[in-house]
Amino acid sequence: MTIPRRSLRAAGTLAAAAVVGLSGAVLTAGPAAAHTPTWAVTCSEVSLDLTAYNSKVTNEVTVTVDGKDLLPTETFGREFHKKLELPKHDKELTVQLVVKAGDGDNFSRDETKSAPVCEDATTPPPAPSEGTPSSAPSTEAPTASAKPSEKPSTSAPAVATPSPSSPDLAETGSSSATPVIAGAAVAVLLAGGGIMWSVRKRRTAQH
Numbered sequence: 001m002t003i004p005r006r007s008l009r010a011a012g013t014l015a016a017a018a019v020v021g022l023s024g025a026v027l028t029a030g031p032a033a034a035h036t037p038t039w040a041v042t043c044s045e046v047s048l049d050l051t052a053y054n055s056k057v058t059n060e061v062t063v064t065v066d067g068k069d070l071l072p073t074e075t076f077g078r079e080f081h082k083k084l085e086l087p088k089h090d091k092e093l094t095v096q097l098v099v100k101a102g103d104g105d106n107f108s109r110d111e112t113k114s115a116p117v118c119e120d121a122t123t124p125p126p127a128p129s130e131g132t133p134s135s136a137p138s139t140e141a142p143t144a145s146a147k148p149s150e151k152p153s154t155s156a157p158a159v160a161t162p163s164p165s166s167p168d169l170a171e172t173g174s175s176s177a178t179p180v181i182a183g184a185a186v187a188v189l190l191a192g193g194g195i196m197w198s199v200r201k202r203r204t205a206q207h
Helices: 005-034 126-160 165-206
Strands: 036-041 045-051 059-065 068-076 080-085 093-100 109-115
Touching: 036 093, 036 109, 045 059, 045 068, 045 093, 059 080, 068 080
Parallel strands: none
Antiparallel strands: 036 045, 045 080, 059 068, 059 093, 093 109
């Protein structure tokens, strides 16, 4: 049995087309599986590990936090590794990663993650701020109240000192009245003597 040459040529052409198609599929699937943008977000930092990118093109990476640049746009080749420190925050932050692959937009990434609040950074500050002011005024209050209470007690006996001078004033007043009393007594004595003299004179006149 003989096979025509045309049928052999057609079969060879189909086989070649199948090989080319398979190789093309492998080539296109290879780069897609190679790009691995790995990144993690904690309460304090962002870790970037971008590997297996095409080193023959220019790739770009940008990281923003609540719309502000944490990592301005940087270019890289096959790999990019970096750790970024997040600013201190008291509420949850939104972290966005944008990777632009130079060999096609289908390999680019635009992802967002949330950065929680660090518990250790928020809880300690209020505790010392509340404890210190309450203890400080309590120690100063009793010392201030004790000092004024002692001062009036020492000044109280000073008011009582003018009291002994009052009897002296009374004595000086009585001593000023003694000449008047003495003069009255002398007048009484003189009047009594005059009366006695007149009585004796009448008696002698009768005899």
